[in-house]
Amino acid sequence: MLQAQIDANLKKVYQDALQEQVPDRFLELLEQLRQKEAKV
Amino acid sequence: MSSSADPRDALPEHLPSLRAFAISLCGNAAMADDLVQDTIVKAWTNIDKFQVGTNMRAWLFTILRNTFFSVKRKRKREVSDxxxxxxxxxxxxxxxxxxxxxxxxxxxxxxxxxxxxxxxxxxxxxxxxxxxxxxxxxxxxxxxxxxxxxxxxxxxxxxxxxxxxxxxxxxxxxxxxxxxxxxxxxx
The missing domain is CATH 1.10.10.10 (Winged helix-like DNA-binding domain superfamily/Winged helix DNA-binding domain)
Incomplete structure:
Protein backbone atom coordinates (compact mmCIF):
# COMPACT_ATOMS: atom_id res chain seq x y z
CA MET A 1 0.00 0.00 0.00
CA LEU A 2 2.67 2.44 1.11
CA GLN A 3 5.03 1.04 -1.49
CA ALA A 4 2.44 1.60 -4.19
CA GLN A 5 2.00 5.20 -3.08
CA ILE A 6 5.74 5.75 -3.16
CA ASP A 7 5.89 4.29 -6.65
CA ALA A 8 3.06 6.52 -7.79
CA ASN A 9 4.69 9.59 -6.29
CA LEU A 10 8.06 8.78 -7.83
CA LYS A 11 6.38 8.44 -11.21
CA LYS A 12 4.74 11.79 -10.64
CA VAL A 13 8.08 13.46 -9.84
CA TYR A 14 9.42 12.20 -13.15
CA GLN A 15 6.25 12.77 -15.15
CA ASP A 16 5.92 16.35 -13.94
CA ALA A 17 9.46 17.07 -15.09
CA LEU A 18 8.71 15.29 -18.36
CA GLN A 19 5.80 17.56 -19.07
CA GLU A 20 7.84 20.71 -18.80
CA GLN A 21 8.52 22.51 -22.03
CA VAL A 22 11.99 21.73 -23.33
CA PRO A 23 13.89 25.02 -23.75
CA ASP A 24 14.57 26.06 -27.35
CA ARG A 25 18.26 26.34 -26.59
CA PHE A 26 18.70 22.60 -26.94
CA LEU A 27 17.31 22.40 -30.43
CA GLU A 28 19.35 25.48 -31.30
CA LEU A 29 22.43 23.78 -29.92
CA LEU A 30 21.80 20.72 -32.07
CA GLU A 31 21.40 22.96 -35.08
CA GLN A 32 24.67 24.74 -34.28
CA LEU A 33 26.49 21.44 -33.94
CA ARG A 34 25.07 20.33 -37.26
CA GLN A 35 26.17 23.51 -39.02
CA LYS A 36 29.60 23.48 -37.46
CA GLU A 37 30.12 19.95 -38.73
CA ALA A 38 28.86 20.80 -42.19
CA LYS A 39 31.55 23.44 -42.45
CA VAL A 40 34.47 21.14 -41.73
CA MET B 1 28.70 9.18 -42.73
CA SER B 2 25.43 8.82 -44.54
CA SER B 3 23.16 11.51 -43.25
CA SER B 4 20.03 9.47 -43.84
CA ALA B 5 21.01 6.94 -41.17
CA ASP B 6 22.52 9.38 -38.72
CA PRO B 7 21.38 8.24 -35.26
CA ARG B 8 21.78 11.82 -34.13
CA ASP B 9 18.56 12.63 -35.94
CA ALA B 10 16.82 10.90 -33.05
CA LEU B 11 18.34 13.17 -30.41
CA PRO B 12 15.51 15.74 -30.31
CA GLU B 13 12.89 13.17 -29.39
CA HIS B 14 14.89 12.16 -26.33
CA LEU B 15 15.27 15.68 -25.00
CA PRO B 16 12.15 15.68 -22.78
CA SER B 17 13.05 12.47 -20.98
CA LEU B 18 16.71 13.44 -20.73
CA ARG B 19 15.76 16.73 -19.16
CA ALA B 20 13.24 15.09 -16.83
CA PHE B 21 15.96 12.74 -15.64
CA ALA B 22 18.36 15.66 -15.14
CA ILE B 23 15.81 17.62 -13.13
CA SER B 24 14.95 14.62 -10.97
CA LEU B 25 18.63 13.90 -10.44
CA CYS B 26 19.85 17.33 -9.40
CA GLY B 27 16.62 18.97 -8.27
CA ASN B 28 17.63 22.26 -9.83
CA ALA B 29 16.42 23.33 -13.26
CA ALA B 30 19.39 25.58 -14.08
CA MET B 31 21.90 22.90 -13.23
CA ALA B 32 19.77 20.33 -15.02
CA ASP B 33 19.83 22.37 -18.20
CA ASP B 34 23.61 22.71 -18.06
CA LEU B 35 23.82 18.96 -17.67
CA VAL B 36 21.52 18.38 -20.63
CA GLN B 37 23.60 20.77 -22.70
CA ASP B 38 26.85 18.96 -21.85
CA THR B 39 25.17 15.65 -22.59
CA ILE B 40 23.99 16.80 -26.01
CA VAL B 41 27.48 17.96 -26.98
CA LYS B 42 29.04 14.72 -25.73
CA ALA B 43 26.45 12.59 -27.49
CA TRP B 44 26.92 14.54 -30.69
CA THR B 45 30.69 14.21 -30.74
CA ASN B 46 30.76 10.61 -29.51
CA ILE B 47 27.97 9.24 -31.63
CA ASP B 48 30.37 6.69 -33.12
CA LYS B 49 30.35 5.04 -29.68
CA PHE B 50 26.60 4.57 -29.82
CA GLN B 51 25.65 1.12 -31.02
CA VAL B 52 22.85 1.48 -33.50
CA GLY B 53 19.90 -0.65 -32.54
CA THR B 54 20.49 -0.30 -28.81
CA ASN B 55 18.48 1.90 -26.50
CA MET B 56 19.46 5.48 -27.21
CA ARG B 57 17.60 6.81 -24.20
CA ALA B 58 19.67 4.54 -21.95
CA TRP B 59 22.85 5.67 -23.70
CA LEU B 60 21.99 9.34 -23.23
CA PHE B 61 20.94 8.85 -19.60
CA THR B 62 24.28 7.14 -18.99
CA ILE B 63 26.23 10.06 -20.43
CA LEU B 64 24.19 12.47 -18.35
CA ARG B 65 24.60 10.62 -15.06
CA ASN B 66 28.34 10.10 -15.65
CA THR B 67 28.71 13.82 -16.31
CA PHE B 68 26.70 14.64 -13.22
CA PHE B 69 28.71 12.41 -10.92
CA SER B 70 32.10 13.43 -12.30
CA VAL B 71 31.25 17.12 -11.87
CA LYS B 72 30.09 16.35 -8.40
CA ARG B 73 33.28 14.52 -7.52
CA LYS B 74 35.31 17.44 -8.79
CA ARG B 75 33.27 19.90 -6.75
CA LYS B 76 33.61 17.78 -3.70
CA ARG B 77 37.35 18.13 -3.95
CA GLU B 78 37.10 21.88 -4.35
CA VAL B 79 34.57 22.84 -1.73
CA SER B 80 33.43 21.16 1.40
CA ASP B 81 30.50 18.84 1.12
Missing part, protein backbone atom coordinates in the same frame (compact mmCIF):
# COMPACT_ATOMS: atom_id res chain seq x y z
CA UNK B 82 27.20 20.62 1.36
CA UNK B 83 25.16 17.47 0.97
CA UNK B 84 25.04 16.94 4.67
CA UNK B 85 23.23 20.17 5.41
CA UNK B 86 19.77 18.67 5.26
CA UNK B 87 20.69 15.28 6.54
CA UNK B 88 18.72 14.23 9.51
CA UNK B 89 15.85 16.61 9.01
CA UNK B 90 12.66 14.76 9.56
CA UNK B 91 9.24 15.69 8.41
CA UNK B 92 6.07 15.43 10.35
CA UNK B 93 3.96 12.45 9.68
CA UNK B 94 1.51 12.92 6.84
CA UNK B 95 -2.13 13.65 7.44
CA UNK B 96 -4.29 11.12 9.17
CA UNK B 97 -5.57 9.53 5.98
CA UNK B 98 -2.07 8.25 5.38
CA UNK B 99 -1.81 9.62 1.90
CA UNK B 100 1.51 11.11 1.02
CA UNK B 101 1.23 14.77 0.23
CA UNK B 102 3.12 15.46 -2.94
CA UNK B 103 4.86 18.49 -1.50
CA UNK B 104 6.23 16.56 1.44
CA UNK B 105 7.19 13.77 -0.86
CA UNK B 106 9.17 16.10 -3.10
CA UNK B 107 10.96 17.65 -0.16
CA UNK B 108 11.92 14.23 1.11
CA UNK B 109 12.95 13.09 -2.35
CA UNK B 110 15.19 16.13 -2.79
CA UNK B 111 16.93 15.30 0.46
CA UNK B 112 17.98 11.87 -0.72
CA UNK B 113 21.52 11.40 -1.90
CA UNK B 114 21.92 11.76 -5.67
CA UNK B 115 22.70 8.04 -5.87
CA UNK B 116 19.37 7.26 -4.26
CA UNK B 117 17.44 9.72 -6.38
CA UNK B 118 19.05 8.26 -9.45
CA UNK B 119 18.17 4.67 -8.73
CA UNK B 120 14.59 5.46 -7.76
CA UNK B 121 14.01 7.46 -10.91
CA UNK B 122 15.71 5.00 -13.23
CA UNK B 123 14.40 1.75 -11.80
CA UNK B 124 11.04 3.03 -10.73
CA UNK B 125 9.75 6.10 -12.42
CA UNK B 126 11.32 6.00 -15.84
CA UNK B 127 10.77 2.31 -16.39
CA UNK B 128 14.22 0.81 -16.86
CA UNK B 129 14.80 -2.74 -15.70
CA UNK B 130 17.25 -3.49 -12.89
CA UNK B 131 19.56 -5.01 -15.49
CA UNK B 132 19.49 -1.85 -17.58
CA UNK B 133 20.06 0.33 -14.53
CA UNK B 134 23.00 -1.86 -13.52
CA UNK B 135 24.54 -1.38 -16.92
CA UNK B 136 23.90 2.34 -16.95
CA UNK B 137 25.32 2.96 -13.51
CA UNK B 138 28.18 0.50 -13.80
CA UNK B 139 27.30 -1.64 -10.80
CA UNK B 140 25.97 -5.17 -10.27
CA UNK B 141 22.25 -5.91 -10.47
CA UNK B 142 22.30 -6.91 -6.81
CA UNK B 143 23.74 -3.53 -5.94
CA UNK B 144 20.95 -1.81 -7.83
CA UNK B 145 18.35 -3.83 -5.94
CA UNK B 146 19.83 -3.13 -2.54
CA UNK B 147 20.28 0.51 -3.43
CA UNK B 148 16.60 0.74 -4.39
CA UNK B 149 15.63 -0.81 -1.07
CA UNK B 150 17.87 1.51 0.91
CA UNK B 151 16.63 4.51 -1.03
CA UNK B 152 13.02 3.57 -0.31
CA UNK B 153 13.76 3.01 3.34
CA UNK B 154 15.50 6.37 3.57
CA UNK B 155 12.59 8.04 1.81
CA UNK B 156 10.17 6.54 4.31
CA UNK B 157 12.42 7.66 7.13
CA UNK B 158 12.48 11.21 5.80
CA UNK B 159 8.71 11.10 5.51
CA UNK B 160 8.41 9.81 9.02
CA UNK B 161 6.81 6.59 7.87
CA UNK B 162 7.47 2.99 8.59
CA UNK B 163 8.75 1.12 5.59
CA UNK B 164 5.95 -1.37 5.99
CA UNK B 165 5.79 -5.11 6.10
CA UNK B 166 7.32 -5.77 2.73
CA UNK B 167 10.79 -4.31 2.56
CA UNK B 168 12.87 -6.71 0.48
CA UNK B 169 10.51 -9.53 -0.32
CA UNK B 170 7.83 -6.99 -1.02
CA UNK B 171 8.81 -6.92 -4.63
CA UNK B 172 5.15 -6.48 -5.53
CA UNK B 173 5.38 -2.76 -5.75
CA UNK B 174 8.74 -2.76 -7.46
CA UNK B 175 7.91 -5.44 -9.93
CA UNK B 176 4.63 -3.90 -10.87
CA UNK B 177 6.20 -0.52 -11.25
CA UNK B 178 8.92 -1.84 -13.47
CA UNK B 179 6.70 -4.14 -15.46
CA UNK B 180 4.11 -1.47 -15.87
CA UNK B 181 6.37 0.65 -17.97
CA UNK B 182 9.22 -1.49 -19.22
CA UNK B 183 9.17 -1.97 -22.91
CA UNK B 184 7.24 1.21 -23.27
CA UNK B 185 9.18 4.35 -23.91
CA UNK B 186 8.26 6.42 -20.91
CA UNK B 187 9.07 9.52 -22.87
Missing amino acids: SEGIHAGTLYEKPAHDGRLAMNDFRKAFDQLSPEHREVLILAGASGFSYEEVAEMTGVAVGTVKSRVNRARARLCELLGLRAGEDPISGADGDTLAVMGTSGVQAA
